[in-house]
Amino acid sequence: MKTIKVGMLGIGNVGSGTYLALEMNSAAIEKSAGVHLEIAKILNRRPDVKRAVEVPREKYTSDPYEIINDPEIEIIVEVMGGIEPASTYMADALRAGKHVVTANKAALAVNGEMLQKLAMENHVMLRFEASVGGGIPIINAVADPLVSNQYDEVLGILNGTTNYILTKMTENGADYDDVLKDAQKKGFAEADPSGDVEGYDTANKLSILISLLFGKGILPGDIPTTGITSVSGIDISYATEFGYKIKLIGHAKKTPDGLTYSVEPTLLPLAHPMAAVSNEFNAVFVRGNAVDELMFYGKGAGPLPTGSAVLGDVIDIANCIAKKAAFDIQPLLHYDSKLPSIGEGSSQYYMRMTAIDQPGILGHIASTFAKHDIGLQSVMQRAGDNDRKTSVPLIFICYNVERQVLNACLEEIREEGYATSIDAVMRVQDR
Ligand SMILES: NC(=O)c1ccc[n+]([C@@H]2O[C@H](COP(=O)([O-])OP(=O)(O)OC[C@H]3O[C@@H](n4cnc5c(N)ncnc54)[C@H](OP(=O)(O)O)[C@@H]3O)[C@@H](O)[C@H]2O)c1
Known part of the structure; x- marks a missing residue:
């Protein structure tokens, strides 16, 4: 032998x-x-x-x-x-x-x-x-037998540490800092967890997936990346009320305008198969034009x-x-020079802001959204939790909008003084 x-x-x-x-x-x-x-x-x-x-x-x-x-x-x-x-x-x-x-x-x-x-x-x-x-056998699967597919979209839960932390925050209503300490004790998070919790590890993996699935070379540093350190228990509970789970998602999608991509905490509909991926488990979900939807699931580390x-x-x-067989090629080559790279692109977004508790404020804010042509799918106003009730949390989910347009609108809402702070903005996965 x-x-x-x-x-x-x-x-x-x-x-x-x-x-x-x-x-x-x-x-x-x-x-x-x-x-x-x-x-x-x-x-x-x-x-x-x-x-x-x-x-x-x-x-x-x-x-x-x-x-x-x-x-x-x-x-x-x-x-x-x-x-x-x-x-x-x-x-x-x-x-x-x-x-x-x-x-x-x-x-x-x-x-x-x-x-x-x-x-x-x-x-x-x-x-x-x-x-x-x-x-998880994802690379050889998408690079080899399924090469007959053109891929339209990929979503990845690619980091066990962040998924463990978000799972425990969701299940126990616990705060980020407490869950991080527990994760470190159990060996699910490093002493210096920044590479994981800031999303850089996910960006590295998304960059490789983009290369394989779409033939584009996007350096991890060029992928718009937001980690989970600013995800709060309150957003997790509002997301649950709206029927979503928050996960750190590496996402890329072919659109008529080009390839969009980002790493960010994302609201996934509860019915989405990726919403059930818990604890330290990882998963990659792809849509191919021939195979349709596929999900790969398992231990990522x-x-x-x-x-x-x-x-x-x-x-x-x-x-x-x-x-003495021919050696196959695992294509990490950037062959698609015609597909423009456009970063975050457009999406639905979840927003939480703190507004002054006065009659008519919600109407003012809604009209600023309308001025920027941003449609609102859901609106929720909660009683303020401060004694004097001078401010209230407002939560919105908007229809598809480009992130830059949304940012400009939120800046205007802040400048108008109706909202004292914009507390959270997160992508919402539509399906
Ligand atoms: N851990 C996981 O579950 C996991 C999962 C997927 C992918 N990966 C990837 O797998 C790779 C290894 O990860 P790991 O967790 O095994 O890391 P690790 O436990 O830190 O092991 C790294 C090994 O490489 C050695 N080493 C590092 N730099 C060296 C240098 N300049 N010269 C000689 N030896 C050097 C280290 O030596 P010393 O022991 O002497 O420091 C150690 O033996 C990384 O690229 C990681 O991203 C890891």
Whole structure:
């Protein structure tokens, strides 16, 4: 039986999970794929630190180029994270004729096209199933058997930490800060959670999905991104009254004017399948012109689920090597130069503002919306919760409007002095 040697850059959560998944399943892999996979060398800059898996010490090296330039190693698994030096190591590995498997969304979102081109030039594969949705098999599904589809829309709950926090805020009526502390205690949020809660991690993954589904290169920094830190319990409870759940959604949609995209807390109708995705689970919902609606659901993180996705890519490559089959292309290329990129585009929006409690104020505000040609679908006025009742919360859901038009209208409402503050503005998913 042919042995295929694999080198691994990094032995943290995902590296250990990959190593363990191979240990658990090597007999089955040999039976089904007909190859013996051997993790031959591992980059470990701190060999004395205890790792989650027992690895023979002689497999460790502190020099990445001992792996990248090893003529016996055919596949390199990059599970270090970060844009650099991971991107440079992957590029050098591809140039050296190695196949590369990575879980690194941050590096792919910025350098995916460059790495894809290098893979093609060197007749090797770049595979990245674990980079979006961890253990959920989304990438290979949309890039391969469903390639017969033109995609119109994608919605992703792509970050387990934020979904866990929003779920607990919804279920328990708890405040953001308390739930974050609880999530940190349970290991669902990092000590520094900013990459997750500010939406940057979701933007990295959305950038990869946009590349795959729509052939556009949108850097994560160019995706309008709002995290969940300003979502309050009060908005969650108003959203519930209107029949919605608030989720952090990475969204992209083809419209007649171009591609719209954003990462932001979004009100999802309770009947939408994504509204039921709770706790640390992730999901990706796509609409294709042939397949119609599809949803992928599962654990978006964790050593073993993510490690199993990494290992799946390794097995696919090993299969191709063993069968001398043509290497497939995972298109991270930006082929659609005709599709304009237009950012947020238009949508329905939920708004909460604090208004002066005087007769006629609601009418004034409604007429400012009308002046900007913004139709209101729902309006709710609540009794003020301050003793002297000098202000009241007003909640609106408007029909489709461009975000810039809405912003200008809200600014005018503020300048007119009828609303003392605009407290929340969130996208509403129509269907
Ligand atoms: N964790 C998940 O559930 C998950 C899910 C999907 C995708 N991912 C992606 O998978 C990748 C790895 O994540 P992880 O959670 O496994 O991270 P991690 O636990 O921090 O592991 C990273 C590993 O890489 C090593 N490393 C980092 N920079 C290095 C450098 N410059 N030189 C040598 N070694 C270096 C670290 O060494 P030390 O241990 O010595 O620091 C560690 O062994 C990231 O791209 C992440 O976004 C993670």
